[in-house]
Amino acid sequence: MVVSHIDSVKTIRNSAPYINAHRGKTFVLMFGGEAIEDANFAHIIHDIALLNSLGVRLVLVHGARPQIDERVNLRNLPFRFQDDIRITDKQTLECVKDAAGSVRAQVEALLTMGLPNSPMHGAQIRVCSGNLVVAMPIGVRDGVDFENTGMVRRIDVVGINDHLNDGSIVLLSPMGYSPTGEVFNLSHEDVATNAAMALKADKLILFSPNDGILSEDGHLLRNIEIDQLYGMLNNAFYAPQKLSLQAIAASLESGISRCHCVSYSQDGALLQELFTRDGAGSLISQRSYEQLRPANIEDVGGILKLINPLEEKGILVKRSRERLESEIELFTLIARDGMTIACAALYPYPEDAMGELACVATHSDYRGGNRGERILHAIKSQALQQGLTSIFVLTTVTGHWFLEQGFMPASLEDLPAKKKKLYNYQRNSKVFVLKL
Template structure:
């Protein structure tokens, strides 16, 4: 019987996921998230699932501001009314005669979202939920003006965000819903970029997260590998590449960069077409898309021969305490390519090594992570986690199927990082033969 056919196995997988999501549930409670999705997302068949997941986030005590776009709906209204509105630099020129088409599209989407968040059928995921959705004139706008000789007319840009009013509604456990429109002090309505509304709102509210639900799963590099995390300064090349072929992604990336450089510490890019993307991104370690982060941590890199002196200074105290096995300078020089380090101002703050283990027959491709060390002054940071993630990614790229660690002092820390207890007999034969029974190290393993 396969796991798909085994109800108990499926239940255990759910229990395992739920237990591991608990730290994220606690971390996100009472935090403020701005979630932006465009008009294409509203039209997609997965949108109802997105609404259910948003309702779940609300039930977990997360303070939510939703920002929706409306481009395809506006286009449809304009086509029906036989009105043409050109685009310049990804902004629509909103004429006075086209404004009613904009307002009808935005109002229709708002009502649709409010209706979905009001569902309470007994057989639906939102049974028993009581969600109050609030919309209002929270965004003050001003004309975009004349740019490069083009008069954008009733197209505007965000002038201010009424953060006090939004905060009051969030404190009353309401979901705040914003559309791509803003209002002037003279009573005019302006058509805005939804991406700009979301970004300015997140910045002004000092939101904990800004999440963009777009067509793409996130950013992929030239090898078509998903970039799980990226610094905002590194987005420029992706923005330039997206402007020609994926203008929507370019808008999201520009907005993500602006938000990240202006105090929003976590910006997420995920797909609206992938069922569960929102929950996977927020409640699992790897997530489902790309996170843009301005976190000021040192880059993990492969060690080089110039690092040997710094490694010795970091490792010797731990070797003298018996925490680590002694490594001579000659051995470190020979094995330097196996090491990863975190360096700052010429000082090695953390290190670890990845040693492939020879395997035979039906043994899984395995490797050992060894010599994990963090400078005593930095052990309360996440540098150990960073360097472990780096070596796990390296192991995956090498086709390694399982990792082992042998430790005498820090088994609990590795268990917290997803390893599980193992016995000496579970080590590949080649590593069993080298096991030091005098040292009596605890063995832990992790499947990749």
């Protein structure tokens, strides 16, 4: 019980930076009709209510495909599709209205629930919807008339922002309306994408039956860059997800820096994705979530925080802030969402064509992910660019790791003359050398 209490306190403390970062930001959440039918959807609603209470501006875009299919089937109407787009005649449009209206009412009811002893107690959430999406017909394509199937023409940004500024959650359905009074069946991906772009949202979040976007061998892809995403769009394996992936690509291209894909069946996936450093699903961004880069003066505090525990254990030689500031250009690091999680430094001895690999550290939560190998590779590249022919390291604890990376045991006599004079016999560090 004590451990559980400590873990809870740690979780709350670690989430504080994200709470502050997300407050006042606009998130567009997109979920299909399949998510609404999942047993976990009530928990998603609870998490949405929590986001609202934390000051996040929320626009929810729901789909209704399975609900529409059910009503089409009950009325014995034909299923008509062209290029995976539903052809919506007058009878099918009635099914769309019925299904979308029913789903919207269900979501609104869940967001209104406030029973005592429930996560929604005292929430008093206002949900606003209406004619906030202006649509136009797809028209005739390749000789096929899509009738009442439409596409987004314009998002009522002013109207939506008025509701968001009042603290309301905006709920958009997969239907749009024309100035001539017509109703059109829209894809919820189209609505969500255009809403995110028009509102200049900070995030677009998609809900998926999987943990996120999976690789072809079934592994969760936690971090995806936009170039990798483009490759997926041309891969037949991802054809069933094409509309969602296109929505993500269009959002990133419009300037939205991050999109997320999380599971709608995993309890708490949304909160874990937004309030923990590692998340729960897939993060798709314009650039890498983890950056390997040269350190700068602003990184001094993060490096000190990383290496201090290792210095206290005697694994690393103590470095003062002043020394680190003067040597910061020698450091390379990996930053994850603004936090330094690994670092190393290269001290050159050009007169001996050697370099010292020093201050190698990886955060305890991020070991085992080949980050040390990535930094070592970067250090080796730097050494070669400087004309060095070998790298040496002095270590008291991690000798086996360096042996695995190709270093060979060496002696004091193999060190540069200047380094030999500075050798600390009390630490009795072992010497390893890597030929480049």
